[in-house]
Amino acid sequence: MEVWHRISFSKKDNIDDILNSLKIEYKKNALPRGYTINFDIAESDSHWPQIMALTREKNGFDWYNTIFTKEEILDAEWVRLMPAFEGGYPQPKNYRKFIQSTYEIGCPRCGAGNRQKVPIRLVKEPNLVEHDFMSVFWTYSLFCGQHVLTELQKNRIQGYEIWPVIVNSTNDHSKVISQVLFPNIAQSALSDDDKIDPECCLTCGTPKYAYLRRGYMHLKRDGLIKEIDCQLTFEWFGGARFREILISHRFAKIIIENNWQGVSLKPIKLI
Ligand SMILES: [Zn+2]
Structure with a gap:
């Protein structure tokens, strides 16, 4: 580290x-x-x-x-997966219109509880360059190439949904990427020491914490769902609110063994 x-x-x-x-x-x-x-x-x-x-x-x-080193990542039971390659803006390229057309709105002030209701649209087929995963601006979303999905299915990774991405220029599904969604949300598990700079939404009261940039995140083992390979944290983080994506050791090992690019992996310490 x-x-x-x-x-x-x-x-x-x-x-x-x-x-x-x-x-x-x-x-x-x-x-x-x-x-x-x-x-x-x-x-x-x-x-x-x-x-x-x-x-x-x-x-x-x-x-x-x-x-973190590969060894430190592979030593962990659970790992934070952070999208690290952004492939442009979703459509429509107007933040307010994008949010309204793409999500069922939870809290209108902070976005807590927003639920994606339709596939994300892109202006044209994305160029993954040499990446295997990507994200788009304004979202904490994850997309991947078909070869990633094939490998996840082959390894029976559990706990994600696959959604198509719509390309505006053809009005059809992208042939390059699909979206990976994580419908399962852990229980409150963040250690008190990692609740940095808490800030509560003035409308709904949902707290959020600063994005953890130094060292390991500590989560209470009892708060995580055990039978699956990916889930979101109960807690919200960052300037624009997002829930961290958590993946199992099995999932992280596949990413590292295939040398897939476009995400950053950070191991978690369970307490
Ligand atoms: Zn709120």
Whole structure:
């Protein structure tokens, strides 16, 4: 497990000489009035304490995430599956119209309880490039190629539904991808320590927590449904609310053995 930081500074931070002296490689992106400097650094890097101090001092942008080894993922009974490749906007390309035409609305303010009622539409057949999974903007949705479905069915993975995707240009089902939906929702299982920055919706009162970026998520074993291979958390996370997708060791092993791309896997500790 390694926590990686993506750090950004701007020209006014005057950081070039320091980074050059530390021999830290960075990318410089030109802007109309100046530039930004971006680089990735792990917390195990000997320069991290200095970079952390500089980032705080100069109010640099710091986006971080935890990357787990394959062994750590395969050691876990349950794993968070996070879509990592976004293939454009769903249709209609107007957020309000997309939500109204695609979901039965639960809470109009936060979207808790929204239930997808029709297949998601895309403007044209997606290009998976070299990915096996994809998602689309405005949603925490998961799509995959037919070869993924074939493998999941062959291995009798339980707990998902397959929905078609409609392509506007042909008004027919996509021949490239299908949507994978997770109808089963665990009971409340999130450990109190992982309930970060709780925020309750002012309309429905449903709490949501910050997306967990550091280390393992801890879930109470008794809250999970045992007989299936995938389910959603009871709890909601993130800026735009979503429920985390949880997959079994069996499911995660198939993804890793096939080297499927387009999702990020993060192991869970059961308590
Ligand atoms: Zn609400």
